[in-house]
Amino acid sequence: MATFNVTLKADLKRGSFYWVTTVDAASEEEAIVSAEHLFLAEMENAQDWAFSDSNVEEL
Numbered sequence: 001m002a003t004f005n006v007t008l009k010a011d012l013k014r015g016s017f018y019w020v021t022t023v024d025a026a027s028e029e030e031a032i033v034s035a036e037h038l039f040l041a042e043m044e045n046a047q048d049w050a051f052s053d054s055n056v057e058e059l
Contacts, residue, residue: 001024001025001026002024002025002026003022003023003024004022004023004024004025004028004031005020005021005022006020006021006022006023006031006032006034006035007019007020008020008032008035008036008039019035019039021035021038021039023035023038
């Protein structure tokens with residue numbers, strides 16, 4: 001088993017959402033599935049979220 005840093009990206013109607021997490025898994029495919037499951041668990045507490053970082057660029 002290895003530790004993986006996983007970044008998932010979802011393209012939404014009004015922007016993109018990135019989920020970054022660290023998981024222990026036997027393969028990259030298993031790491032992706034584990035990261036997806038952790039994200040779904042966090043969705044249950046979305047009302048508690050607060051953004052902690054931002055980057056703004058004028059176009």
